[in-house]
Every structure is written in C-alpha cells, then in structure tokens.
Amino acid sequence: MIDKDLLAILVCPQCKGELILVSSKEELVCRVDHLAYPIKNGIPVMLIDEARRLADDEIDP
Secondary structure (H helix, E strand, C coil), rough: CCCCHHHHCCCCCCCCCCEEHHHHEEEEECCCEEEEEEEEEEEECCCCCCEEECHHHHCCC
C-alpha cells in the first residue's frame, strides 16, 4: 500500500506528529489532533482540509 520508507518520514501537517497507518480504512491517523488523512490509490492526501475528524470512539485512550 504505502512504501515503508515514505511512511517513516510522513508527519501530520498540522502538528508535525507521528502518523499511524490504519490499513483497513486506508488512512493515516494523527492521535494528537484526532485527524485521519485518506490514502487514495496508494497516495496519502496530506491536506488538513481533506482530513477526517475522528469520532470519540475511534480515539485510543
């Protein structure tokens, strides 16, 4: 899906924090900002305006 080297250097555009790959939803998730960035055709869309706000039940404690 995403090259591991690319995943290692990607950060959240808003807070510059770590992103977690959620393969089942094809998203990169920032736990700090509670945002999920979509992956379309294998390409991460790293635009804050395109990110989905995570629901409370999707945020890990």
